[in-house]
Amino acid sequence: MSCLVREAEEEAGLGIDPRDVEFVHALHQLPGPGRRPRLQLVFRARAWTGVPEVREPDKCLGWRWFDPAALPERVVPYTREAIAHVRAGRPYAEGGWE
Template sequence: MTAPLTVQRHRRIIDVHLLLIRDNRVLLSLRQGGYASGQWQVPSGHLEADEPTDHGTVREGWEEIGVRVDPDHLELAHVIDHRAPGEEPRFGIFYRAHSWEGEPYNAEPDKCGGLSWFPLSDIPDPTVPYHAAALQHIAAGRISSKYGWEPMR
């Protein structure tokens, strides 16, 4: 008797993003050094082991921009299935905070060149491409999208 084949399940890195929107303007941070240096992005990071996505988003908000967010004050805004050339596919989750404590500031000056508020309808160039795509979908009211995938034949 032959043993059944075991299939290795695919695993992906999960990126979590904190949307702060005030007066129809979204807070973006300017990446400095490393990946996408010189490009704007939504404050974000990677999910850690044994961490729910809303808690990871809250943690990243504190680490990057010094704001406290109650996970109960987050709303799922968008999910994006994305991949960059030469990189493994990733899954991005964008949560919008309905309220937060503290005024955002650059809590990681070694990784961030500054913070600024931009109209949601006028995202600056250059912005990390999948962030720009997700923000366009969010502005249009779409909850999910894909970025960087070849069309299916």
């Protein structure tokens, strides 16, 4: 949890108390032939302080809020997939292992 709190501050200028964070999903992926497996862990912050700001412009163009049912076209594929699983109430999913 300390990594999540540190990264939220470093990358977005947000202060998060670890007690306000909950685990919501794990996405275990094999992103393609010859690629290494990945485990994406997704957490939900119920509260935070600050206003999101771009602190790493080489990695992030901006912060915006979107309705999870109407995400923009340009969203990282595993992020889109994880959001769909969270919305469906599934705490774990696998992809690319077929």
